[in-house]
Amino acid sequence: MDNIASAALAAAAGDDVAFGMLVRTYQGKVRSFLLRMTKGNQALADDLAQDTFLEAWRKIAQFRAEGTFQSWLYRIAWTRFLMEVRKRKPDNAELDDDLAAPDTQASTLARLDLERAMQRLSSPERASLTLCYAMEFSHSEASEVLNMPVGTVKSHVSRGREKLKAILQA
Amino acid sequence: MSDALDTLLSSPLDEPADNGFSARVMATVVELRLHKARREAVLSLVVVALLVAIGLASPVGAEITHVAELLVATPAFWLGGLMLALSGVVYGRVRA
Numbered sequence: 296m297d298n299i300a301s302a303a304l305a306a307a308a309g310d311d312v313a314f315g316m317l318v319r320t321y322q323g324k325v326r327s328f329l330l331r332m333t334k335g336n337q338a339l340a341d342d343l344a345q346d347t348f349l350e351a352w353r354k355i356a357q358f359r360a361e362g363t364f365q366s367w368l369y370r371i372a373w374t375r376f377l378m379e380v381r382k383r384k385p386d387n388a389e390l391d392d393d394l395a396a397p398d399t400q401a402s403t404l405a406r407l408d409l410e411r412a413m414q415r416l417s418s419p420e421r422a423s424l425t426l427c428y429a430m431e432f433s434h435s436e437a438s439e440v441l442n443m444p445v446g447t448v449k450s451h452v453s454r455g456r457e458k459l460k461a462i463l464q465a
Numbered sequence: 466m467s468d469a470l471d472t473l474l475s476s477p478l479d480e481p482a483d484n485g486f487s488a489r490v491m492a493t494v495v496e497l498r499l500h501k502a503r504r505e506a507v508l509s510l511v512v513v514a515l516l517v518a519i520g521l522a523s524p525v526g527a528e529i530t531h532v533a534e535l536l537v538a539t540p541a542f543w544l545g546g547l548m549l550a551l552s553g554v555v556y557g558r559v560r561a
Binding site (some may be wrong): 305311314315318322323324326328330331337341344345348350353374379394405406424425428429430431456460461463 | 471475489561
């Protein structure tokens with residue numbers, strides 16, 4: 296069993312030091328995932344990340360090492376993001392474009408273009424592409440995180456990729 | 466284009482520096498834990514008080530109190546205290 300799995304099990308047994316280690320390990324990854332999901336809104340991404348970790352702490356006793364801790368944590372992050380979207384727009388639409396204050400730290404123009412193009416995709420497409428490419432999740436792990444069938448994740452990845460190609464070529 | 470896009474998509478996301486984020490989360494965790502402990506302490510008191518009240522109000526409780534009073538000639542005040550302590554021990558064991 297790796298360090299993360301043992302720390303997650305210790306945290307599930309009420310060990311706050313182990314939970315603190317998990318927070319420090321995953322804060323950067325969760326915040327960057329949420330930053331992309333919120334289209335670069337740093338403050339909102341950090342609020343959602345904080346909510347994600349607090350909810351993880353509340354539910355950690357329910358964590359069973361059947362899946363990975365990472366997938367379990369990202370699933371909470373994704374759910375918090377969806378709740379925020381629903382709260383802002385009752386019709387279940389995307390986050391407002393005016394929320395998308397571009398605050399990307401992309402180091403190259405290509406990265407900057409990618410972040411801008413990403414903002415034009417739907418949330419599930421953005422999440423599927425981010426998890427399957429940047430975070431190196433398998434389709435099956437991403438489907439677990441996003442609570443979608445594997446086939447749906449694959450079509451989000453493929454459609455999102457085609458859209459990005461078209462946007463970047465335009 | 467496809468290869469370039471795949472490479473771009475596969476590059477890891479820029480992770481923001483911690484800048485006290487973890488410390489803020491853990492401070493909130495400590496606050497939540499304290500709040501939870503306080504709420505449980507109040508709840509325990511309420512449960513014990515209810516147990517004592519039920520014990521005293523029920524016919525069996527009154528009988529036991531009466532017999533105990535006769536046997537040891539102890540005032541009801543002290544028996545009430547004893548019941549409170551016993552209920553606390555039982556409740557503590559059940560919770561554990």
